[in-house]
Amino acid sequence: MPDGSMKLRGRVRVVLGDNIDTDIIYPGRYLNITDREKTAEHLFELAYPEIRAGLQAGDFIVAGKNFGCGSSREQAAAALKFSGVGAVIAASFARIFFRNAINLGLAAVVSTEAAAAYSAGDEIEIDLVAGQIHNLTQGRTFPSAPLDPRAAELLAAGGLVLYLKAKYQQQGGIRV
Amino acid sequence: MGMTLAEKILARASGRERVFPDQIVIARVDLAMSHENADLVRKSFLEIGLDRVWDPSKIVIVFDHRVPAESEKTATTHKAVREFVAAQGIEHFYDVGRGGICHQVLPEEGHVRPGMVIVGTDSHTTTHGAFGAFATGIGATEMAGVWTEGTLWFKVPSTLRVEAEGEFRPWISAKDLILHLIGKLGAAGADYRAVEFDGPAIRRMSVASRMVLSNLAMEMGAKVAFTPVDEILLDYLRPRVTEKLDMIAADPDACYERVIRLDVGEDLREPQIACPHAVDRVKPLSALGEVPVHQAVLGSCTNGRLEDLEVAARIVAGRTVHPRTRLIVIPASQRVYREAMRLGYLETLVAAGAMINPSGCGPCVGVHQGILAAGETCVSSTNRNFHGRMGSKDSFVYLASPAVVAASAIAGKLAHPESIVKEDQPCLMEA
Numbered sequence: 001m002p003d004g005s006m007k008l009r010g011r012v013r014v015v016l017g018d019n020i021d022t023d024i025i026y027p028g029r030y031l032n033i034t035d036r037e038k039t040a041e042h043l044f045e046l047a048y049p050e051i052r053a054g055l056q057a058g059d060f061i062v063a064g065k066n067f068g069c070g071s072s073r074e075q076a077a078a079a080l081k082f083s084g085v086g087a088v089i090a091a092s093f094a095r096i097f098f099r100n101a102i103n104l105g106l107a108a109v110v111s112t113e114a115a116a117a118y119s120a121g122d123e124i125e126i127d128l129v130a131g132q133i134h135n136l137t138q139g140r141t142f143p144s145a146p147l148d149p150r151a152a153e154l155l156a157a158g159g160l161v162l163y164l165k166a167k168y169q170q171q172g173g174i175r176v
Numbered sequence: 177m178g179m180t181l182a183e184k185i186l187a188r189a190s191g192r193e194r195v196f197p198d199q200i201v202i203a204r205v206d207l208a209m210s211h212e213n214a215d216l217v218r219k220s221f222l223e224i225g226l227d228r229v230w231d232p233s234k235i236v237i238v239f240d241h242r243v244p245a246e247s248e249k250t251a252t253t254h255k256a257v258r259e260f261v262a263a264q265g266i267e268h269f270y271d272v273g274r275g276g277i278c279h280q281v282l283p284e285e286g287h288v289r290p291g292m293v294i295v296g297t298d299s300h301t302t303t304h305g306a307f308g309a310f311a312t313g314i315g316a317t318e319m320a321g322v323w324t325e326g327t328l329w330f331k332v333p334s335t336l337r338v339e340a341e342g343e344f345r346p347w348i349s350a351k352d353l354i355l356h357l358i359g360k361l362g363a364a365g366a367d368y369r370a371v372e373f374d375g376p377a378i379r380r381m382s383v384a385s386r387m388v389l390s391n392l393a394m395e396m397g398a399k400v401a402f403t404p405v406d407e408i409l410l411d412y413l414r415p416r417v418t419e420k421l422d423m424i425a426a427d428p429d430a431c432y433e434r435v436i437r438l439d440v441g442e443d444l445r446e447p448q449i450a451c452p453h454a455v456d457r458v459k460p461l462s463a464l465g466e467v468p469v470h471q472a473v474l475g476s477c478t479n480g481r482l483e484d485l486e487v488a489a490r491i492v493a494g495r496t497v498h499p500r501t502r503l504i505v506i507p508a509s510q511r512v513y514r515e516a517m518r519l520g521y522l523e524t525l526v527a528a529g530a531m532i533n534p535s536g537c538g539p540c541v542g543v544h545q546g547i548l549a550a551g552e553t554c555v556s557s558t559n560r561n562f563h564g565r566m567g568s569k570d571s572f573v574y575l576a577s578p579a580v581v582a583a584s585a586i587a588g589k590l591a592h593p594e595s596i597v598k599e600d601q602p603c604l605m606e607a
Contacts, residue, residue, distance in 0.1 A: 019364070028542040029543050077315070094364070
């Protein structure tokens with residue numbers, strides 16, 4: 001979180017269904033792009049190219065069950081993050097995607113209720129630590145899975161690389 | 177109360193007496209595998225700032241996704257990884273022409289043993305559960321953390337146990353069993369869970385067939401998927417592994433989240449097909465009607481092994497691939513390639529009109545060597561049929577067993593092998 005508050009505010013860009021797979025999020029043909037910022041150019045390119053066109057920084061993607069199923073490709077999480085997506089809210093996540101998102105510093109928020117009730121355009125505030133999602137447009141609040149302390153630490157650091165970098169800088173660049 | 181295989185391995189790897197589902201443990205990693213995405217891992221690792229990886233002898237890198245390099249971009253990636261491998265002293269590196277598909281190369285070259293904790297930057301790393309290893313996929317950044325620390329946190333998974341009995345009908349194989357199960361449980365049916373396959377029908381299977389189960393369990397979300405550590409497995413491992421082999425097994429009183437029982441003869445009366453665009457959209461072949469196919473792909477980490485090429489060769493022998501269809505065959509590794517050559521399978525396949533691709537992932541991941549055009553349909557022995565996976569977003573992929581792929585190539589449409597080969601020959605399933 002830029003301000004360290006563990007609260008995110010933004011607009012629901014789109015509400016997607018169940019089993020949004022990694023090929024939908026980021027097509028395999030672009031896996032040789034290893035520059036993370038550039039992955040953003042191909043977000044949802046084959047299936048939903050229109051999502052990226054209207055995306056504003058901080059927007060949320062809402063989806064059903066098993067978001068990010070399929071490949072371990074980290075570019076799926078990177079493309080979301082570097083397109084400016086503030087968080088993905090889903091009824092559930094595939095496990096590798098979930099870990100990739102947190103490791104890259106992208107919030108992945110589990111809420112069955114929110115995934116079912118929200119609409120594109122809704123204004124949302126997520127309190128990651130308390131585990132609450134306020135829909136300011138609808139005036140409704142739903143619970144979300146509170147962020148695991150380990151995940152909170154990684155998100156606060158801006159992802160695993162920055163977290164480990166800081167850790168080893170403190171240790172003088174050696175393993176202890 | 178006893179422990180499941182996943183619990184046992186994680187307890188050992190985290191230095192605990194025992195562990196319980198949902199507990200978070202930090203486990204030591206025994207093997208860390210990457211393919212071309214080692215380049216992404218390398219970049220993250222260098223950003224973290226340490227000079228040396230934690231243990232170069234525990235890292236294996238296999239080029240398979242784009243072999244040989246299909247573009248200058250990939251050639252540059254390959255080159256950067258080669259240089260890193262040399263600089264870090266990573267000995268277990270399988271370059272173009274030396275290995276094949278990572279999940280085939282790892283066990284074939286003796287890197288995998290029962291009881292190990294293996295992570296790979298590829299979702300189908302679950303394949304190594306067929307060797308009794310706790311093996312799972314992770315992302316590139318997480319792998320950079322493993323290269324740095326040699327450990328990783330895991331949430332201990334609960335376990336689904338699948339017990340299969342009965343005899344497979346002719347032409348029905350492990351692929352049909354796992355597709356049927358994915359159809360039944362759904363794409364998230366085993367999400368975050370371990371799966372243990374056991375029972376007489378599994379214990380009779382070859383190691384190659386068991387790998388199909390562990391590989392495709394990923395498509396129902398499994399974190400790891402084991403088949404039994406038994407004599408058939410040890411016979412495979414002994415010539416390849418010098419270390420002592422551990423006959424690890426779940427305790428008889430282990431606690432399972434759910435037990436699923438199948439009779440492979442009764443429940444699998446005909447080939448199972450995963451229809452576009454989801455692996456859990458599974459139907460029996462007869463429910464599909466006439467589906468013309470433009471391309472048939474036999475290969476991948478799921479089904480590109482010797483027994484897969486054998487059954488295909490048996491079906492196409494003396495026949496010709498249908499004029500509207502292209503048959504692409506990809507041996508899973510250089511070793512499989514040579515053995516299939518020696519045994520004449522490749523000769524038979526090529527004589528029928530197949531094109532043999534180099535050992536690697538080929539068109540499965542949609543980058544080269546058999547991309548589909550809009551409106552085209554493919555029957556494939558691979559593991560994913562997602563929207564646009566193999567090319568155009570307006571193409572269609574049906575997943576099936578090697579026998580169905582071969583039969584469909586001859587028929588030019590989805591076909592049961594028994595419609596091509598009249599004699600009642602059993603599929604090569606037994607070890």
